[in-house]
Amino acid sequence: MENKTGMKEQILRMSGAAVQKCMRCGKCSGTCPSYDEMEYHPHEFVYMVEKGDVEKLLKSESVYKCLTCFACVERCPRGVEPAKVIEAVRLEAIREQGRNHLKPDQIPELLDEETPGQLLMMALRKYAK
Amino acid sequence: MQRIGVFVCHCGTNIAGTVDVKAVAEALGREPSVVTSVDYQYMCSESGQNLIKDAIRDYKLTGVVVCSCSPRMHENTFRKAAAAAGLNPYMVEIANIREQCSWIHKDVAEATEKAIILGRAAIAKVQLNAPLVAGESPVIKRALVIGGGIAGIQTALDIADAGFEVDIVEKQPTIGGKMTQLDKTFPTLDCAACILTPKMVECAQNELINIYSYSEVDAVSGFVGNFSVKIRKKARYVDETKCTGCGLCTEKCPQKKVPNEFNLGMDNRRAVYIPFAQAVPKVATIDADYCTMLKTGKCGVCSKVCTAGAINYKQTDEIVERQYGAIVVATGFNPIKVDKYDEYAYGQSKDVITSLEFERLTNAAGPTSGKLLRPSDGKHPHKIVFIQCVGSRCTPEKGKSYCSKICCMYTAKHAMLTREKYPDTEVYVFYIDVRTPGKNFDEFYRRATEEYGVHYIKGMVGKVSPKADGTLEVQASDLIMNEQLRIDADLVVLAAAIEPDKSARPLATMLTASMDTNDFFTEAHPKLRPVESPTAGIFLSGACQGPKDIPETVSQAGAAAAKVIGLLAKNKLTCNPCVAHSDELLCNGCSQCANVCPYGAITYIEKEFVMPDRSKKIRRVASVNPAVCQGCGACTVTCPSGAMDLHGFSNRQIMAEVDAICK
Numbered sequence: 001m002e003n004k005t006g007m008k009e010q011i012l013r014m015s016g017a018a019v020q021k022c023m024r025c026g027k028c029s030g031t032c033p034s035y036d037e038m039e040y041h042p043h044e045f046v047y048m049v050e051k052g053d054v055e056k057l058l059k060s061e062s063v064y065k066c067l068t069c070f071a072c073v074e075r076c077p078r079g080v081e082p083a084k085v086i087e088a089v090r091l092e093a094i095r096e097q098g099r100n101h102l103k104p105d106q107i108p109e110l111l112d113e114e115t116p117g118q119l120l121m122m123a124l125r126k127y128a129k
Numbered sequence: 130m131q132r133i134g135v136f137v138c139h140c141g142t143n144i145a146g147t148v149d150v151k152a153v154a155e156a157l158g159r160e161p162s163v164v165t166s167v168d169y170q171y172m173c174s175e176s177g178q179n180l181i182k183d184a185i186r187d188y189k190l191t192g193v194v195v196c197s198c199s200p201r202m203h204e205n206t207f208r209k210a211a212a213a214a215g216l217n218p219y220m221v222e223i224a225n226i227r228e229q230c231s232w233i234h235k236d237v238a239e240a241t242e243k244a245i246i247l248g249r250a251a252i253a254k255v256q257l258n259a260p261l262v263a264g265e266s267p268v269i270k271r272a273l274v275i276g277g278g279i280a281g282i283q284t285a286l287d288i289a290d291a292g293f294e295v296d297i298v299e300k301q302p303t304i305g306g307k308m309t310q311l312d313k314t315f316p317t318l319d320c321a322a323c324i325l326t327p328k329m330v331e332c333a334q335n336e337l338i339n340i341y342s343y344s345e346v347d348a349v350s351g352f353v354g355n356f357s358v359k360i361r362k363k364a365r366y367v368d369e370t371k372c373t374g375c376g377l378c379t380e381k382c383p384q385k386k387v388p389n390e391f392n393l394g395m396d397n398r399r400a401v402y403i404p405f406a407q408a409v410p411k412v413a414t415i416d417a418d419y420c421t422m423l424k425t426g427k428c429g430v431c432s433k434v435c436t437a438g439a440i441n442y443k444q445t446d447e448i449v450e451r452q453y454g455a456i457v458v459a460t461g462f463n464p465i466k467v468d469k470y471d472e473y474a475y476g477q478s479k480d481v482i483t484s485l486e487f488e489r490l491t492n493a494a495g496p497t498s499g500k501l502l503r504p505s506d507g508k509h510p511h512k513i514v515f516i517q518c519v520g521s522r523c524t525p526e527k528g529k530s531y532c533s534k535i536c537c538m539y540t541a542k543h544a545m546l547t548r549e550k551y552p553d554t555e556v557y558v559f560y561i562d563v564r565t566p567g568k569n570f571d572e573f574y575r576r577a578t579e580e581y582g583v584h585y586i587k588g589m590v591g592k593v594s595p596k597a598d599g600t601l602e603v604q605a606s607d608l609i610m611n612e613q614l615r616i617d618a619d620l621v622v623l624a625a626a627i628e629p630d631k632s633a634r635p636l637a638t639m640l641t642a643s644m645d646t647n648d649f650f651t652e653a654h655p656k657l658r659p660v661e662s663p664t665a666g667i668f669l670s671g672a673c674q675g676p677k678d679i680p681e682t683v684s685q686a687g688a689a690a691a692k693v694i695g696l697l698a699k700n701k702l703t704c705n706p707c708v709a710h711s712d713e714l715l716c717n718g719c720s721q722c723a724n725v726c727p728y729g730a731i732t733y734i735e736k737e738f739v740m741p742d743r744s745k746k747i748r749r750v751a752s753v754n755p756a757v758c759q760g761c762g763a764c765t766v767t768c769p770s771g772a773m774d775l776h777g778f779s780n781r782q783i784m785a786e787v788d789a790i791c792k
Binding site: 021023024025026027028029030031032035036041043044071072075076077078079 | 472518522523524526527528561587588589590591592604605606607608611613
């Protein structure tokens with residue numbers, strides 16, 4: 001249980017998203033272009049992370065189906081930012097598998113003021129060798 | 130030397146649970162000038178008040194300190210008790226040892242110490258209190274209602290019914306407001322015009338009601354019982370006294386391409402127009418923005434056809450100044466603009482409409498004569514999607530943070546009426562929650578699904594995409610089925626959030642009435658004084674105070690009228706004697722106090738003074754109108770020479786309190 005809470009906190013911290021603001025309207029899932037590809041949908045990511053029910057998400061292919069198009073972030077009436085939650089779960093999944101290609105000490109040289117944290121997280125997953 | 134009595138209240142366990150009240154009474158009994166100090170379980174009760182009254186007589190008290198709850202709660206109670214015992218009511222001071230002490234502390238020893246200090250400060254203040262006598266001001270027995278929608282109409286009718294004069298100021302050419310644009314009203318489905326227009330006519334016929342249509346409030350001065358208001362009667366280029374409302378001019382006017390705001394721009398009207406057939410007053414108005422005669426000086430058709438000779442192209446705005454005892458704000462609401470929600474494609478397709486536009490499309494007096502036709506091609510829609518909460522319940526960046534309250538019910542009404550008139554039409558309603566608190570409201574919504582087969586889907590629409598074939602692809606989530614839906618709709622109706630009318634904010638400034646962050650007027654107390662503004666003499670009616678449906682608006686309108694009648698029935702008002710006054714010998718005439726006064730209570734006068742050498746000199750000094758002053762004290766802290774002071778809260782008294790606390 002404690003571990004579960006820890007992972008939830010980690011995901012919330014990485015994403016910077018405010019899952020507790022969600023009012024369960026489902027607009028994120030209504031707008032999602034990859035909806036039919038996903039086992040768990042954007043609104044479920046938000047709800048399950050809020051509940052601390054992260055394990056199922058980590059094991060699901062759904063984390064790789066999100067296009068990171070941010071349509072849900074753009075349209076969420078409550079500013080919840082579901083895509084950032086999914087991105088954070090995806091990162092967590094990759095870390096769990098020990099597939100963190102970029103070493104933490106390589107990050108500082110890539111940093112500059114203009115770089116959004118989100119981009120860095122994506123870079124960690126996509127571009128390292 | 131004062132003779133002060135101290136009365137420490139237990140307030141049951143509210144105070145006594147955290148504060149050692151016996152120790153407080155004992156400690157304060159040792160303060161200078163204190164001749165008696167007692168504690169009692171409920172000081173505000175009858176026997177508690179008698180305790181104070183008896184002590185005033187027995188100990189010949191000249192000052193009273195009550196250590197109890199906030200003065201907002203019971204200051205008046207104790208002042209009345211003191212007055213009943215023959216003591217000037219302004220010789221009573223309250224030490225707030227509940228809200229500011231027992232409720233916020235846990236440690237008994239510390240809370241007791243603080244209670245003693247607060248009591249000591251109040252005693253120090255009473256030492257310097259002087260008896261004050263409240264003045265009186267007359268009440269002008271006429272009310273002003275700003276806004277002539279159903280709220281303003283009902284308030285005006287109720288006030289007039291009590292025998293008082295009422296003026297209605299309405300910025301549109303006719304009274305009636307938003308309700309005139311509605312087709313049917315929930316939950317009984319009676320026709321809006323059938324129940325509203327008789328009330329409009331009643332207003333016009335009532336001798337005590339005077340309607341200023343096509344007029345706006347320009348300036349407000351004065352105070353409760355005695356407001357002076359400048360009303361701008363906008364030039365309508367038609368003599369209201371001559372126009373018979375025959376409508377000939379509106380038929381002959383050659384300028385036919387003016388968007389008709391009554392139908393929300395879905396059809397056109399002429400440059401000279403009467404908004405709708407049952408308008409009150411039924412008088413034509415020339416739209417100066419479109420009238421060829423007013424713009425180029427060439428036309429004059431309306432003037433030629435008018436048999437009454439009512440057209441006057443030279444008419445100008447007229448300012449009328451009237452006096453009122455009370456002002457009722459009934460400025461109402463508007464739906465928000467929905468263009469900014471790109472995902473709903475409101476700006477991209479004519480077939481995405483707002484709910485108010487839907488009302489016009491189903492109204493017999495609307496652009497389609499009540500036939501539900503698609504704005505784009507005039508065909509019957511066979512699949513309609515209603516989207517709820519558009520712009521409501523959002524973060525401030527996305528829209529309005531509140532629930533607009535009326536949308537669930539009118540959407541159920543629209544869905545139901547559509548299914549009744551056009552059973553071949555499929556109707557979908559996407560909702561987050563269906564909120565139907567109200568008499569017969571939930572039954573009404575259930576009927577929509579159970580009897581009329583409206584498809585209610587829990588979920589939100591993510592995107593509306595106009596297709597080449599003229600349909601609208603609605604992409605939405607169904608949260609119960611946990612699937613994403615794609616519906617090819619013919620018409621999409623957006624339940625837009627409602628917001629206060631734009632005229633409310635500048636009006637609030639004129640009235641010095643407070644507003645919340647959404648520009649709704651704030652009530653004096655959210656539960657116990659819901660139809661009064663915190664500013665004395667200003668009352669609230671209808672949606673200007675918060676989203677409301679018609680039954681609620683009418684109840685509130687009646688309540689506001691009752692409050693106005695209560696005020697106008699008085700011949701004189703007792704003023705608050707705790708007002709500012711200026712020491713003319715110290716005043717240097719700098720005007721800083723007049724600049725900061727939020728009530729306009731301070732003016733400057735030229736006054737003759739006899740100087741020490743017996744010569745005479747004219748000096749400019751501040752003068753406070755005690756009837757307007759609310760005793761806020763802004764002037765006293767601003768005054769650089771220390772000339773301004775507040776009765777009952779003098780600088781000396783406040784310093785004495787501070788000294789007592791810091792001792």
